Amino acid sequence: MAKATAEEVEVAGRTIRLTNPDRVYFPARGFTKRDVFSYYLSVSEGIMRALRDRPTTLERWPQGVIEGAKLATRQDNRGDAFYQKRVPKTAPDWLARAEIAFPSGRTADELCPADLAHVAWAAQLGTIVFHPWPVRKGDVEHPDELRIDLDPQPGTGFAEAVEAAGEVRALLAELGAVGWPKTSGGRGVHVYLRIQPRWTFTEVRRAVIAFGREVARRRPDLVTTAWWKEQRGEHVFLDYNQMARDRTIACAYSLRANQRATVSTPVAWEELPACDPDDFDLASVPPRLAQRGDPHAGIDDHPWDITPLLEWAERDEHGGDGDLPYPPDHPKMPGEPMRVQPSRARQPES
Numbered sequence: 001m002a003k004a005t006a007e008e009v010e011v012a013g014r015t016i017r018l019t020n021p022d023r024v025y026f027p028a029r030g031f032t033k034r035d036v037f038s039y040y041l042s043v044s045e046g047i048m049r050a051l052r053d054r055p056t057t058l059e060r061w062p063q064g065v066i067e068g069a070k071l072a073t074r075q076d077n078r079g080d081a082f083y084q085k086r087v088p089k090t091a092p093d094w095l096a097r098a099e100i101a102f103p104s105g106r107t108a109d110e111l112c113p114a115d116l117a118h119v120a121w122a123a124q125l126g127t128i129v130f131h132p133w134p135v136r137k138g139d140v141e142h143p144d145e146l147r148i149d150l151d152p153q154p155g156t157g158f159a160e161a162v163e164a165a166g167e168v169r170a171l172l173a174e175l176g177a178v179g180w181p182k183t184s185g186g187r188g189v190h191v192y193l194r195i196q197p198r199w200t201f202t203e204v205r206r207a208v209i210a211f212g213r214e215v216a217r218r219r220p221d222l223v224t225t226a227w228w229k230e231q232r233g234e235h236v237f238l239d240y241n242q243m244a245r246d247r248t249i250a251c252a253y254s255l256r257a258n259q260r261a262t263v264s265t266p267v268a269w270e271e272l273p274a275c276d277p278d279d280f281d282l283a284s285v286p287p288r289l290a291q292r293g294d295p296h297a298g299i300d301d302h303p304w305d306i307t308p309l310l311e312w313a314e315r316d317e318h319g320g321d322g323d324l325p326y327p328p329d330h331p332k333m334p335g336e337p338m339r340v341q342p343s344r345a346r347q348p349e350s
Contacts, residue, residue, distance in 0.1 A: 014117035025064035050251035054132035062126035131248035155234030185256035207309035212238035
């Protein structure tokens, strides 16, 4: 039997051995492992702006995004693909790492990309999606990135997410802040802000809750912050828990594990309403970036002070709107309401 082929590629002064480069990773499009590897090299400017010095969870699909393949989850660890949160013991010594703490109190050394060789190394392992934490290696307890995740619920779609993003933009402008939009790679829209790394995860999450509530007050027909799906209706869910510890979003220029090989793509506000997220994929994004540059090029220029949002949170709490539920894997947090689906909650006796 012939040995599997391999190639050696120089990336940022390191030699990366690319094994099985002809393995088909996206059968519907015919994209191979080499195509994925080359994609990440070709978007170096954008992917490094998103990942540099950030602890990063790897979503690995070593056999490709093939029909019937599924991603292992906390509830079911049997899967063809999986999240890698710890750098393997066999990893090269030159890889930069950062120790992060999970809600359980356990810790792990995560990959912390210092240059493009780190991204190439991860792509060689079958990484399709990069999930960076909203912190930097120098201070892993204080986020420097605030993420607003606009997730369309059944009955809504990308158009509604775009409309909700317009409301987000308008409210940020009132606050003197600039948001940077990108497609999620699916039906959603993400808006990112760089913030001053002064606040804890708990405080930044609290700020996003206050922001989301204000958007929902202005557009109750469009946006909700309801954690329980049965309460969301046909709205766009502003997922405040994406700012909880150990919650991550596919970064800018990350591929997504779907049949089209779409990309979570930064866009200008002016072009967002006319976007079709399916137009941004492994083949189309590299020439777009080369021709137009990165719409997020200025994202690091003016870190924002979230104090106004924390003041809104205080106002809401005094008005009776306190904390909202955390994800189910988090320990019970002070001030958190019951983590019980409303339809299953025990009703008080009359």
